[in-house]
Amino acid sequence: MIHLCLMLKKSEAKIIEAGFSVFSANPTATLADVAKEAGVGRATLHRHYAGREDLMAALAVVAMQELDDAIEAATEDAPSYTEALRLSLEVIIPLADRQMFLANEPLDHVPEVLEAYTQQLEETAEAVDAAKEEGGFDADVPTAWIVQAIETLTYAAWTVVRDGDATPEEAAALAWRTLQSGLTGGAK
Amino acid sequence: MIHLCLMLKKSEAKIIEAGFSVFSANPTATLADVAKEAGVGRATLHRHYAGREDLMAALAVVAMQELDDAIEAATEDAPSYTEALRLSLEVIIPLADRQMFLANEPLDHVPEVLEAYTQQLEETAEAVDAAKEEGGFDADVPTAWIVQAIETLTYAAWTVVRDGDATPEEAAALAWRTLQSGLTGGAK
DNA sequence: TCAACATGAGACATAGGTGTATCATTTTTT
DNA sequence: AAAAAATGATACACCTATGTCTCATGTTGA
Numbered sequence: 001m002i003h004l005c006l007m008l009k010k011s012e013a014k015i016i017e018a019g020f021s022v023f024s025a026n027p028t029a030t031l032a033d034v035a036k037e038a039g040v041g042r043a044t045l046h047r048h049y050a051g052r053e054d055l056m057a058a059l060a061v062v063a064m065q066e067l068d069d070a071i072e073a074a075t076e077d078a079p080s081y082t083e084a085l086r087l088s089l090e091v092i093i094p095l096a097d098r099q100m101f102l103a104n105e106p107l108d109h110v111p112e113v114l115e116a117y118t119q120q121l122e123e124t125a126e127a128v129d130a131a132k133e134e135g136g137f138d139a140d141v142p143t144a145w146i147v148q149a150i151e152t153l154t155y156a157a158w159t160v161v162r163d164g165d166a167t168p169e170e171a172a173a174l175a176w177r178t179l180q181s182g183l184t185g186g187a188k
Numbered sequence: 189m190i191h192l193c194l195m196l197k198k199s200e201a202k203i204i205e206a207g208f209s210v211f212s213a214n215p216t217a218t219l220a221d222v223a224k225e226a227g228v229g230r231a232t233l234h235r236h237y238a239g240r241e242d243l244m245a246a247l248a249v250v251a252m253q254e255l256d257d258a259i260e261a262a263t264e265d266a267p268s269y270t271e272a273l274r275l276s277l278e279v280i281i282p283l284a285d286r287q288m289f290l291a292n293e294p295l296d297h298v299p300e301v302l303e304a305y306t307q308q309l310e311e312t313a314e315a316v317d318a319a320k321e322e323g324g325f326d327a328d329v330p331t332a333w334i335v336q337a338i339e340t341l342t343y344a345a346w347t348v349v350r351d352g353d354a355t356p357e358e359a360a361a362l363a364w365r366t367l368q369s370g371l372t373g374g375a376k
Numbered sequence: 377t378c379a380a381c382a383t384g385a386g387a388c389a390t391a392g393g394t395g396t397a398t399c400a401t402t403t404t405t406t
Numbered sequence: 407a408a409a410a411a412a413t414g415a416t417a418c419a420c421c422t423a424t425g426t427c428t429c430a431t432g433t434t435g436a
Binding site (some may be wrong): 026052104136137138141142144145146148149151152153155156157160162165166171174177178179180181182183184 | 281323324329333334337341347359362367370371
């Protein structure tokens with residue numbers, strides 16, 4: 001909401017924030033619910049976003065942008081690709097609740113979102129490949145698996161944080177340890 | 189469908205199978221879609237299942253039962269709890285597409301499903317605790333995290349299989365390795 | 377064969393979310 | 407202060423999924 005105000009009008013910012021809040025709690029919530037949460041008339045919502053799809057797409061764009069910014073800020077002076085991946089993991093967890101509800105939305109029809117998403121995946125894959133050369137990951141393990149493991153363990157970390165079973169820092173540490181050395185006692 | 193016929197009438201079995209098929213592809217599909225896929229009139233579907241919630245609950249019950257059966261069959265003569273967890277992981281992956289679409293359904297209102305699900309989680313947690321004592325997992329790692337990691341890595345495995353990036357056996361092996369020893373080169 | 381039952385097809389009513397238009401009011405800008 | 411823009415509230419029409427009902431047809435079992 002802070003930096004959103006720089007580019008979005010006041011009502012739009014309120015609607016976007018309400019969208020994150022409401023749809024995170026209930027992905028099938030009504031546009032009326034969003035408008036109410038935003039303290040805005042339903043008609044006003046329609047003035048800014050033509051329909052549900054438009055709003056979802058806007059939410060996706062904002063979420064992607066936030067993610068990109070956070071990752072770039074966290075990794076810009078990382079000493080290695082491996083460390084950059086670890087730092088990314090740490091940074092993503094607190095933002096995950098703004099992304100997760102979008103995962104089940106059919107956003108493939110919005111080229112802007114699709115493009116950003118595939119690029120995100122590609123960048124991760126590139127970072128993983130680079131980390132492999134550093135010895136951070138075993139070259140024998142398929143990159144596709146490592147990327148998927150990073151994504152799902154990020155989700156796992158977000159879940160345990162949400163359930164109050166760990167702090168974001170603890171969850172990030174557990175996720176990274178799982179990725180790197182696994183959970184066996186001997187591998188400590 | 190094979191053993192379902194033992195307890196479900198023909199139409200019911202067809203509807204249930206169609207439900208898995210249709211809702212896996214599109215979680216917001218219509219009851220009419222399910223009826224069509226089942227080769228059954230929409231009215232017939234309503235005769236057997238009062239509404240969408242009823243159908244979803246029935247699907248959840250069947251899916252849970254299948255999971256229980258598969259896990260029990262796979263682990264009944266496992267040499268250890270750790271090995272039992274590995275075998276469970278292997279067995280769940282091919283069944284995962286019958287479960288995943290249910291994850292985003294609000295089934296908490298169906299006590300039968302809720303109870304079966306929580307029991308499933310408890311059994312996993314118990315197996316993890318037992319595996320800890322065997323040395324299969326580090327006792328320092330919270331059980332809640334291990335359980336969550338197992339779940340999400342199972343999902344990851346299902347995903348790569350679905351995308352054609354690995355066979356079920358390969359995916360299971362990757363998931364288990366990730367859990368146990370991680371993906372670092374040195375941990376091979 | 378006959379009776380009981382299940383099914384398919386269609387008509388019908390309903391409810392809820394969605395999108396639009398209008399108008400008075402408020403806020404912002406000039 | 408005056409003009410312009412944004413907003414809230416309301417009413418309206420629309421569409422789709424849903425659920426119910428009926429009746430003719432088909433299937434099953436006695």
